[in-house]
Amino acid sequence: MATPFLDRDLRVIPIDAYIDPPQPRARAIITHGHSDHARSGHGAVLATPDTIAIMKVRYGEDCAGQFQPLEFNTPLQVDDVTITLVPAGHILGSAQVVMEHRGQRAVFTGDYKRLPDRTAQPFELAECDLFITEATFGLPVFQHPRPLDEMARLLRSVAAFPERSHVIGSYALGKAQRVIALLRDAGWDAPIYLHGAMIR
Numbered sequence: 001m002a003t004p005f006l007d008r009d010l011r012v013i014p015i016d017a018y019i020d021p022p023q024p025r026a027r028a029i030i031t032h033g034h035s036d037h038a039r040s041g042h043g044a045v046l047a048t049p050d051t052i053a054i055m056k057v058r059y060g061e062d063c064a065g066q067f068q069p070l071e072f073n074t075p076l077q078v079d080d081v082t083i084t085l086v087p088a089g090h091i092l093g094s095a096q097v098v099m100e101h102r103g104q105r106a107v108f109t110g111d112y113k114r115l116p117d118r119t120a121q122p123f124e125l126a127e128c129d130l131f132i133t134e135a136t137f138g139l140p141v142f143q144h145p146r147p148l149d150e151m152a153r154l155l156r157s158v159a160a161f162p163e164r165s166h167v168i169g170s171y172a173l174g175k176a177q178r179v180i181a182l183l184r185d186a187g188w189d190a191p192i193y194l195h196g197a198m199i200r
């Protein structure tokens with residue numbers, strides 16, 4: 001049996017690089033810009049151009065020693081590991097990390113979403129031998145309603161109570177943009193006001 005080339009800390013052993021590390025590392029591969037995945041203080045960051053741009057906006061231009069942008073579906077050879085970033089459909093720039101080493105192929109999904117969302121590059125399926133997945137909302141108890149049905153419900157409420165404000169709580173990066181896009185797709189063309197905390 002082949003020796004695993006990834007350890008439980010998501011360290012890609014042959015190249016000593018960590019995926020989404022919680023502590024500052026010399027080499028980090030970052031799946032997307034959310035703060036539980038992208039942190040400041042790494043020596044070198046490999047990520048999609050969108051994720052790098054998001055990190056610079058949220059943490060500052062110098063939040064890593066250096067940045068190496070990698071476009072989607074563009075294999076990068078690092079010593080004897082080939083790294084490819086594949087769209088994860090979670091937020092703008094979000095990527096799954098596909099790693100190949102001596103005939104083994106591993107995929108770390110990062111956060112991902114398979115529903116249509118025009119604010120993120122659509123999820124793509126990557127074949128692999130080893131599949132490591134995020135499992136947020138993976139329990140069957142989580143049955144989310146359909147997004148467009150929720151938007152219709154909201155717009156019905158706005159029509160019924162035009163004198164009242166309708167406040168939507170939403171995570172600033174990703175969810176907020178998705179809700180705005182869904183509202184526009186549902187036909188809402190009046191202004192949408194954002195709380196200052198949503199700006200970045």
Ligand SMILES: [Zn+2]
Binds near residue numbers: 032034037090111
């Ligand atoms: Zn996320």
